Amino acid sequence: MADKLEQYRGKRDPSKTPEPVPGEAPEPGGDDTFVIQEHHARSLHWDLRLERDGVLASWAIPKGLPEDPATNHLAVRTEDHPMEYLTFEGEIPRGEYGGGTMTVWDRGAYETEKWSDREVKVVLRGERAQGRYVLFQTRGKNWMIHRMDPPLRDPLPELVPMLPVRRAKPPRNAGEYAFEFAWGGRRTPALIEGGRTSVPLLRPLAGRFGSRTAVLDGEIVTLAGEEEVYIAYDLLYDDGRSLVAEPYRKRRVALEALEIAGARWQTAPAWPGAPEAVGRAAREQGLPGVVAKRLDSPYEHGESKAWIFVPTGA
Known part of the structure; x- marks a missing residue:
């Protein structure tokens, strides 16, 4: 034999x-x-x-x-x-x-x-x-x-970004929101699947994900005139489960658990209930504004009143 x-x-x-x-x-x-x-x-x-x-x-x-x-x-x-x-x-x-x-x-x-x-x-x-x-x-x-048999996982969501409405002032009920910097970068939702992604900047990160499938929402920004950095600030899909119907606070916990931190990619910082401090920091750093995100809001495609953009000049 x-x-x-x-x-x-x-x-x-x-x-x-x-x-x-x-x-x-x-x-x-x-x-x-x-x-x-x-x-x-x-x-x-x-x-x-x-x-x-x-x-x-x-x-x-x-x-x-x-x-x-x-x-x-x-x-x-x-x-x-x-x-x-x-x-x-x-x-x-x-x-x-x-x-x-x-x-x-x-x-x-x-x-x-x-x-x-x-x-x-x-x-x-x-x-x-x-x-x-x-x-x-x-x-x-x-x-x-x-x-051969039906999939056990949720279908992938559409890559249609959620957009904030513009307001002159932060919401009065600040405790119901988290506040993030408005980066003014290039909006770039990213699908990571099978260790690969179509976003060139994130290809080394995708390899570290292994078989984990994820859909990130974020922006590509240039910080202090240096190299481009991907700023991730939402997670729509993670390891077989769609998160679009989950409230922002749960999506945020899942995003932070991915530990996206490196020279070319970062997780955007967020501060619940702190509009004045975040707005002041945005002005000092020359950023265009602040985005207030309702803690209980699902991820909605297109413009949504659950996200509010407040420019630094307001």
Whole structure:
């Protein structure tokens, strides 16, 4: 019988990589265990591995598992991996095959509905990955992965910004609002999905999000004549759950939990019930004004009286 791990061993030097490189040919097992690893290699991707005939049949999925049956994702068939890879995490040295950081994203049991050379149907029963999927070969060596059952997550919201109304003075009931700086930047809602985003400035941040899907609202601003910085001040979607119907105070807590802080991206500061102090600070920094946001308001598309812009000259 051919050694299913011959190709795997040929690509790895056990003296240079911490990966398991067993010397013996694999023995058949239960064919009921899977692992998904998040792999920060030359490009971020996820590796799906299904136990089959004593090895882990493997596919690299650049965008992760599809959440919606309407969208298929590319799945690149790679060499079979040893069973020891079910628990492997570590740093593969740069310059070695697959160099980069690998962590276990999910692990669990699976059931096989069909397995052929061109099509694999399985039911995944992990903590994070659950559902019916089919992997199918297209032209050449390319494969795709398709979710067969309904999505378990909320649909993504429309990227239509909420806009403030203009007023000469802050609201009288200041305790019902949080006050933020009006930055005067370029409004830029941002979808982060599968470690990627269409906003170039945020691409390094998106990679750190891993498989987490999020929709941010914010602006790209130039602070003190330096480099552009993304200022995030709202969160519309987080890890499968739409937040647009949630009050601002809850969206704000979820946004702060993401800990968006770095040289090129920041979480906008907000101060409940402090219009005078925030307005004074905005004037001192030469900002165009202050935005008062009702603590109990949902995220509404277009102009809303729940957000009030007060210019610094008022």
